[in-house]
Amino acid sequence: MLDKAPVVRDSCCFHGGRAASGPSRGSVCLLGIGFDGTACFRKGAAAGPAAIRAVSEDIESYSPLLDLDLFEVPPFFDIGDLRIPDASVEEQWQAIGAGFAELAAGIDASVRLLTIGGEHSVTFFPVTKYLSLFPDLVLLHLDAHADLRDGYQGFSFSHAAVMKRCVERFGPGHRLIQFGIRSGLREEFAWMRSRGSLVAGADELLAALRALPRNNPVYLTLDLDFFDPAFLPGTGTPEPGGHDFSVFAAIAAELAAMNLVGCDVVELAPDIDPTGNSAVFAAKVVRELILALHGGSHAAG
């Protein structure tokens, strides 16, 4: 017997957040999916949502970067974590899909969902939902890894294949932009080159975003191993040569002026970093994205 209903939390994460049992029109909603069943190296991302919530009230509500405060923006809601049964990886995956489908019935184009992982495979669910809502969606993928394998270790829905699964759902008006990728198979890099999806530097990325119409819907999927492991060691598949917070800040500021319709932050494995700094880093990233989801072209709407 699988209870697929999301957990309604007694208390909320982040300053100003309110508990809710499901998506609410015109709002920003946080959803945790603590799944790490296909993690191929070091597990622990299942504890990501709880670790981010645990420190979320201990960081400031005000963002100097965006000049926005969590207490000043319209209310946002924490709709809790999807319930994941103690079962096989395949059964867990199916339960997440069924639970998300229930929630997704309440998600229209006015709902800006911020999903906290969990490993990167969970991105598939919100991304496919937003692809269906926006035929001109730009999917911005920040990650150390291409995630374009056809499958990995027997799982077609592995976190190493998640972007491939997403791109398979693309319509003719959808577009993929990838940045930070520094690890993958030769074939994955050949695919990115032939498709022109991989941008080389932050300036090139910012120029590509600025070239989009201001109201063009953008969805961000952020794998925290985008950052260098020197700054964020608490992730399952760390990769040297990553970016620092200032690069993300420039991207977040750009996204705040755009039509950011949804995002996810995945692959925090908090127990790998005994200092706890990685969870604080991730919480600050999430704060900026909550505020970016409120900003820009939809702020008055």
Ligand SMILES: [Mn+2]
């Ligand atoms: Mn990655």
